[in-house]
Amino acid sequence: MTDERTWSxxxxxxxxxVTLRTIRFYEEQGLLTPARNGTRRIFADxxxxxxxxxxxxxxxxxxxxxxxxxxxxxxxxxxxxxxLRYLVDQIEHRRAELxxxxxxxxxxxxxxxxxxxxxxxxxxxxxx
Amino acid sequence: MTDERTWSxxxxxxxxxVTLRTIRFYEEQGLLTPARNGTRRIFADxxxxxxxxxxxxxxxxxxxxxxxxxxxxxxxxxxxxxxLRYLVDQIEHRRAELxxxxxxxxxxxxxxxxxxxxxxxxxxxxxx
DNA sequence: ACTTACGTTAACGTAAACGTCAAGTAGCGG
DNA sequence: CCGCTACTTGACGTTTACGTTAACGTAAGT
Numbered sequence: 001m002t003d004e005r006t007w008s009x010x011x012x013x014x015x016x017x018v019t020l021r022t023i024r025f026y027e028e029q030g031l032l033t034p035a036r037n038g039t040r041r042i043f044a045d046x047x048x049x050x051x052x053x054x055x056x057x058x059x060x061x062x063x064x065x066x067x068x069x070x071x072x073x074x075x076x077x078x079x080x081x082x083x084l085r086y087l088v089d090q091i092e093h094r095r096a097e098l099x100x101x102x103x104x105x106x107x108x109x110x111x112x113x114x115x116x117x118x119x120x121x122x123x124x125x126x127x128x
Numbered sequence: 129m130t131d132e133r134t135w136s137x138x139x140x141x142x143x144x145x146v147t148l149r150t151i152r153f154y155e156e157q158g159l160l161t162p163a164r165n166g167t168r169r170i171f172a173d174x175x176x177x178x179x180x181x182x183x184x185x186x187x188x189x190x191x192x193x194x195x196x197x198x199x200x201x202x203x204x205x206x207x208x209x210x211x212l213r214y215l216v217d218q219i220e221h222r223r224a225e226l227x228x229x230x231x232x233x234x235x236x237x238x239x240x241x242x243x244x245x246x247x248x249x250x251x252x253x254x255x256x
Numbered sequence: 257a258c259t260t261a262c263g264t265t266a267a268c269g270t271a272a273a274c275g276t277c278a279a280g281t282a283g284c285g286g
Numbered sequence: 287c288c289g290c291t292a293c294t295t296g297a298c299g300t301t302t303a304c305g306t307t308a309a310c311g312t313a314a315g316t
Contacts, residue, residue, distance in 0.1 A: 061189010116219045
């Protein structure tokens, strides 16, 4: 059976290390769509997962608008053939983008490694 | 001999696909420090490299302030032992950050691959 | 001398992603 | 009923990273 547990806004904020304002803002932007009990927001497991995806996107430096599109791809209905082709196309696009990022990261890591090597050499020289 | 070629602001902007305003802004923020001929900016090879580093940092989603610190590490003087230790520390910090990013990228790529697999399966089913 | 190209500073405008009050509501223990 | 706690919706403020005029200088081509 599916996990029936739910969370309050404060619980989620606490768990993910964000503020209440942030979560409300994400809902306002259509990134989250929690249920309601009266006016109170009720977060189900799916909402939790989505928040995780949003924050992962943020760590990657994507703007929220981009993140929204990416997450949107996850829960798109199969729909018709044209939509599916379009979606596959989008996926390719994102993949290329991410692979470029990984190259940038690797280049930077390589630069940092070289820098660290030089630093350690200097340290060895200075401290004997 | 070192490459003595220089560039105008427009040449650099063109080469890197940014606006003049962007380059001027980067100078204002201390990310670039081109020489001058009167009021005109003269960019040497080092300035070009720095601009490349700035833009790579941007592709990675770092704010300019962070980028400034990172680039600052590249051309820090060896200096004293304490500074070197601090620098090595900083490098470690950045490295950890970047490695987290790479994990996020790999996770996302994996998600996208799974998504694409499902899309292609749907397409196969629909188109025979 | 006039235009065109290329450059300059100064200053105001803008969009994103929240922070930060302010003012109100809803439930619960005492 | 009182006060506390957790929650709500505005609404304005803030920072970052530039865009966008405005107003001007300079040097070359015709």
